[in-house]
Amino acid sequence: MTTAPLRLGIAGLGTVGIGVVKIIRQNAAQISARTGRNVVITAVSARSRDRDRGVPLTQFAWEEDPVALARRDDVDIFVELMGGHEGAAKNAIEAALAAGKHVVTANKALLAIHGQKLAETAEAAGCQIRYEAAVAGGIPVIKALTEGLAANRIQRVMGVMNGTCNYILTRMEATGQGYNVLFDECAQLGYLEADPNLDVGGIDAGHKLALLAAIGFGTRVDFDAVELEGIQNITLDDIRRAGDMGYRIKLLGVAQMTGRGLEQRMSPCLVPANSPLGQLEGGTNMVVIEGDSVGQIVLRGAGAGEGPTASAVMADVCDIARGTRLPVFGQPARSLIGAPAARSASAAPFYLRLLLQDKPGALAKVATVLGQEGISIHRMRQYEHAGDAAPVLIVTHKCTRSQLDQALEAIAALDVVTQTPVALRIEQV
Amino acid sequence: MTTAPLRLGIAGLGTVGIGVVKIIRQNAAQISARTGRNVVITAVSARSRDRDRGVPLTQFAWEEDPVALARRDDVDIFVELMGGHEGAAKNAIEAALAAGKHVVTANKALLAIHGQKLAETAEAAGCQIRYEAAVAGGIPVIKALTEGLAANRIQRVMGVMNGTCNYILTRMEATGQGYNVLFDECAQLGYLEADPNLDVGGIDAGHKLALLAAIGFGTRVDFDAVELEGIQNITLDDIRRAGDMGYRIKLLGVAQMTGRGLEQRMSPCLVPANSPLGQLEGGTNMVVIEGDSVGQIVLRGAGAGEGPTASAVMADVCDIARGTRLPVFGQPARSLIGAPAARSASAAPFYLRLLLQDKPGALAKVATVLGQEGISIHRMRQYEHAGDAAPVLIVTHKCTRSQLDQALEAIAALDVVTQTPVALRIEQV
Numbered sequence: 001m002t003t004a005p006l007r008l009g010i011a012g013l014g015t016v017g018i019g020v021v022k023i024i025r026q027n028a029a030q031i032s033a034r035t036g037r038n039v040v041i042t043a044v045s046a047r048s049r050d051r052d053r054g055v056p057l058t059q060f061a062w063e064e065d066p067v068a069l070a071r072r073d074d075v076d077i078f079v080e081l082m083g084g085h086e087g088a089a090k091n092a093i094e095a096a097l098a099a100g101k102h103v104v105t106a107n108k109a110l111l112a113i114h115g116q117k118l119a120e121t122a123e124a125a126g127c128q129i130r131y132e133a134a135v136a137g138g139i140p141v142i143k144a145l146t147e148g149l150a151a152n153r154i155q156r157v158m159g160v161m162n163g164t165c166n167y168i169l170t171r172m173e174a175t176g177q178g179y180n181v182l183f184d185e186c187a188q189l190g191y192l193e194a195d196p197n198l199d200v201g202g203i204d205a206g207h208k209l210a211l212l213a214a215i216g217f218g219t220r221v222d223f224d225a226v227e228l229e230g231i232q233n234i235t236l237d238d239i240r241r242a243g244d245m246g247y248r249i250k251l252l253g254v255a256q257m258t259g260r261g262l263e264q265r266m267s268p269c270l271v272p273a274n275s276p277l278g279q280l281e282g283g284t285n286m287v288v289i290e291g292d293s294v295g296q297i298v299l300r301g302a303g304a305g306e307g308p309t310a311s312a313v314m315a316d317v318c319d320i321a322r323g324t325r326l327p328v329f330g331q332p333a334r335s336l337i338g339a340p341a342a343r344s345a346s347a348a349p350f351y352l353r354l355l356l357q358d359k360p361g362a363l364a365k366v367a368t369v370l371g372q373e374g375i376s377i378h379r380m381r382q383y384e385h386a387g388d389a390a391p392v393l394i395v396t397h398k399c400t401r402s403q404l405d406q407a408l409e410a411i412a413a414l415d416v417v418t419q420t421p422v423a424l425r426i427e428q429v
Numbered sequence: 430m431t432t433a434p435l436r437l438g439i440a441g442l443g444t445v446g447i448g449v450v451k452i453i454r455q456n457a458a459q460i461s462a463r464t465g466r467n468v469v470i471t472a473v474s475a476r477s478r479d480r481d482r483g484v485p486l487t488q489f490a491w492e493e494d495p496v497a498l499a500r501r502d503d504v505d506i507f508v509e510l511m512g513g514h515e516g517a518a519k520n521a522i523e524a525a526l527a528a529g530k531h532v533v534t535a536n537k538a539l540l541a542i543h544g545q546k547l548a549e550t551a552e553a554a555g556c557q558i559r560y561e562a563a564v565a566g567g568i569p570v571i572k573a574l575t576e577g578l579a580a581n582r583i584q585r586v587m588g589v590m591n592g593t594c595n596y597i598l599t600r601m602e603a604t605g606q607g608y609n610v611l612f613d614e615c616a617q618l619g620y621l622e623a624d625p626n627l628d629v630g631g632i633d634a635g636h637k638l639a640l641l642a643a644i645g646f647g648t649r650v651d652f653d654a655v656e657l658e659g660i661q662n663i664t665l666d667d668i669r670r671a672g673d674m675g676y677r678i679k680l681l682g683v684a685q686m687t688g689r690g691l692e693q694r695m696s697p698c699l700v701p702a703n704s705p706l707g708q709l710e711g712g713t714n715m716v717v718i719e720g721d722s723v724g725q726i727v728l729r730g731a732g733a734g735e736g737p738t739a740s741a742v743m744a745d746v747c748d749i750a751r752g753t754r755l756p757v758f759g760q761p762a763r764s765l766i767g768a769p770a771a772r773s774a775s776a777a778p779f780y781l782r783l784l785l786q787d788k789p790g791a792l793a794k795v796a797t798v799l800g801q802e803g804i805s806i807h808r809m810r811q812y813e814h815a816g817d818a819a820p821v822l823i824v825t826h827k828c829t830r831s832q833l834d835q836a837l838e839a840i841a842a843l844d845v846v847t848q849t850p851v852a853l854r855i856e857q858v
Binding site: 019023025026027030033034035036094132138139140143144147148149151152153195218249276279291292293294296297298299300301304307308310311312314315317318319323324325326330331332354380408 | 436448453455456459460462463464465488525561567568569572573576577580581582647703705709720721722724725726727728729730731734736738739740741743744746748751752753754755759760761764845
C-alpha cells in the first residue's frame with residue numbers, strides 16, 4: 001500500500017468545499033486508519049481569497065486560476081466544487097485529466113451534459129472521475145448502484161432528489177400555504193439555486209437522474225432525453241385531492257428500460273402515501289433501485305448541506321486513497337450504448353384535474369374525448385364549487401402519456417373547459 | 430486490467446448458492462461488462478450431490494470436501510455458503526486463506542465469533558474476506574459503512590436485521606394473533622432457522638450488529654458483548670399499548686460508542702411509529718447509520734431470500750473482479766481496538782408493563798421503588814381489567830438499564846406484583 005500522503009487541490013470554497021476542509025481537519029485519524037494513507041490539502045482556489053470562511057486556509061497554497069490548481073505537481077486529486085456545466089469547472093477538469101490527475105466532483109450538470117466525453121478522456125488517461133456528491137448528497141447511491149448492485153440487471157431507478165421541491169410540496173400540505181408563498185420562503189432560506197428553475201423546474205434533479213440511468217442501464221448519459229416537468233403548477237387542491245385518494249405528490253425521477261428504449265422522466269407524480277417515497281418529508285432525498293435479483297432497495301438521507309455533501313466527496317477521496325479504481329459510469333465509457341429515448345413508453349394511471357363549465361353535458365364531452373383516445377376512467381368526482389365552473393377530478397386506467405396528451409389537446413379545445421387541465425402520473429412504487 | 434476469467438468455487442448449494450449459480454448464468458454479460466472479466470464457476474460442493482436443485486450443475490467439478498474445494502488450483506475465490514460457525518465452514522475458509530484464495534461468505538455467525546482471527550490471517554496472506562451477504566441480505570450496507578461513509582465518525586448504527594422477527598411482530602399487530610400462533614406460522618413457512626432461537630432470540634441479528642459495530646467504530650468484533658434479548662415475551666397487549674402511544678415494537682439492534690466503551694444491544698424496543706424504522710413492515714430489513722458529517726442514512730430492502738442474498742454475494746465477487754481491495758473490517762485488523770463493553774451505558778426512557786394486585790397502595794409502592802432508584806415517571810396508566818390484577822403501564826423519563834434493572838428487582842420483590850414486569854427501551858431514532 002502506498003504510504004505517501006494523498007494530496008488534494010480544492011477548487012471552490014463554498015459550503016461543500018469548506019465542509020471538505022473541516023472533515024479533513026476533524027477526522028484525519030479515522031481517514032488515515034481506514035485508507036492507509038494521510039489525506040492532505042495542498043492547494044485551494046476560489047472566487048474570493050479574502051472572505052472569512054470560518055476555517056483557517058492560509059496553510060494551503062492559493063491559486064487564482066482553477067486550471068493552474070488542477071495542473072499543480074503537488075496535487076493528486078483535483079476536487080472540483082465550483083459548479084456550472086461550462087467554463088471554469090469544465091476547463092479545470094479537462095486540465096486535471098490532461099495532467100493525469102484524478103477528479104472528484106459534485107457537479108451533476110457538467111457530468112449530465114459532458115459526462116460521456118469526460119469519461120472517455122479520463123479512462124484513456126487512466127484517471128478516475130468520481131461524483132458520489134453529485135447525486136442525493138450524502139447518500140452513497142452512486143456506490144450502491146455501481147458496486148453494491150453490480151450483478152443485477154437494473155429494472156427501474158426512481159428518486160426524490162431535489163430537497164427544495166420536496167420541502168415545498170410537503171410544507172404546502174402541512175401548512176396549507178400555496179406554492180408561491182413557499183417558493184418565497186425557500187428563496188429567503190437560501191434553499192434555491194441562483195436560477196430557481198434548476199430546482200423547481202426539475203432540471204437539477206433531472207441531471208441526477210440522467211447519471212443514475214447511465215450507470216444502471218449501461219447507456220451513454222443523455223440528459224437531453226429526460227422528460228422534464230417542474231412543480232410550479234401544483235396547487236394545494238391537487239395535494240389535498242391526491243391525499244384524499246391515499247397519494248402524495250412528489251417530484252419523482254424515474255428511469256427504466258422499455259422495449260422501445262430508455263425512458264427517463266422527472267415530473268410531479270402521485271405515489272402511495274404509505275410507501276417509503278410517499279412518507280418522505282421535507283428536504284430529505286430518497287432513491288429507490290429495483291434489480292432483478294435484489295428486488296427493491298431504498299436509500300434515504302440528506303440530499304444537500306455542508307456535512308452530507310462533503311461526506312460524499314470524501315468517500316470518493318477515500319476510495320481513491322484505498323486504490324479502488326472504477327470506470328466513470330461503472331463500465332468502460334466506450335462500451336456504453338446509445339439507447340434510443342423512449343418518451344413515455346410505459347403506461348400508468350393518471351390523475352387529471354379539470355375546471356368545467358357547470359352545464360349539462362360538460363362531463364360527457366370530456367368522457368367522450370377520453371374514450372375516443374382509448375382511455376378508460378377509473379374514478380371520476382366533481383367537487384363542490386362556487387361560481388359557474390366546477391372542478392372535476394378523474395383517475396384514468398393505465399394509458400401512455402402520449403395517449404393522454406392527445407386527449408388533453410382535444411379536451412382543451414372543448415368549449416366547456418375553462419382552464420388548462422392538470423395531469424399527473426400515478427407511479428406504481 | 431486482468432482479462433483472465435475469475436473462477437469461483439462454491440461450497441453450499443442451498444437457496445443462496447443456487448441463487449449465485451442463477452445470477453452468473455443469467456447476467457454474465459452485465460457482470461463481464463461491469464468488471465472487465467468473465468466470472469465463472471469451476472467447482473462446487475454440497476452435502477448431497479444428487480438432489481435436484483432446478484439448475485444444471487454437471488458442468489462444474491464436484492468436491493465432496495469443501496476443504497478440497499477451497500484448495501483447488503482452478504479456484505480464485507472460495508464462496509462459502511454452508512453456514513455454521515465451527516467445523517466445515519471454518520476449516521474450509523482457513524484452507525482457502527492458507528492457499529491464497531479470496532473468500533466471499535454469507536456467514537455472519539462465523540465472522541461475528543472468529544472474525545478478528547480470520548481477518549488477521551487474510552490480511553497477512555493478502556487475501557480478501559468479503560461478507561456483504563452476511564448482513565441485511567441484498568442491502569449494500571457493509572459497503573455503505575466501510576466505503577460510502579468512510580470519512581465519517583460513526584455515531585450510532587441501528588437496524589432491524591431479522592426479517593422473521595419483524596414479520597412476527599408486524600403480523601401480530603395486523604392480525605391480532607399471539608406470538609405463539611405466528612411463531613408456528615413462521616415454522617410452517619420455513620422462515621425459521623433450524624434452531625429458532627437464532628431468530629427469535631436475537632442471536633442472528635446480534636451477529637450482524639457485531640459486524641457493523643466493528644466496522645463503524647474500528648473495534649475488534651465482539652459478539653459476546655452484545656446484550657441480547659429476544660421477542661418471545663412480547664405480547665399483543667404490548668404491541669397495542671405501544672401503538673396507543675405512537676410507537677411500534679421492533680427487534681432493534683443499536684451500537685454506539687459511549688464514554689464508557691462500546692454499547693451493543695439487540696432487543697425489542699419502542700420506536701416512533703412514523704419513523705422509517707417504525708414504518709417497516711413484514712420481512713424487510715432496515716439499517717440506519719448516523720455519522721458526524723452525513724447525518725442519518727437509512728437503507729431498506731429484502732434481508733433474506735435467494736435473489737437478494739445472492740445479489741450481495743455477487744457484489745463482493747464483482748468488487749474482487751474489479752480489483753477492489755479492502756481490509757476485512759474497513760481498516761487493518763491489527764489496528765482495530767478492543768473497546769470495553771459498555772453495557773447499557775446510554776440512558777433512555779423505558780416502557781414498563783406490570784400486573785398489580787388491585788388493592789389500595791399497590792401503585793404507590795411501585796412508584797416509590799422507582800423513585801428510590803432515581804427513576805421518574807413520565808406517564809402512568811392503569812388499564813381496565815377483569816379479576817383482581819390490574820395491568821399498569823408506565824413510561825419513565827430517561828434512565829439507564831442498570832438503574833431500571835435494580836428497580837425491577839425491587840419491584841419483583843413487592844407483594845403486590847403478580848407477574849414479572851415487561852421492560853422495553855424507547856429508542857430515540
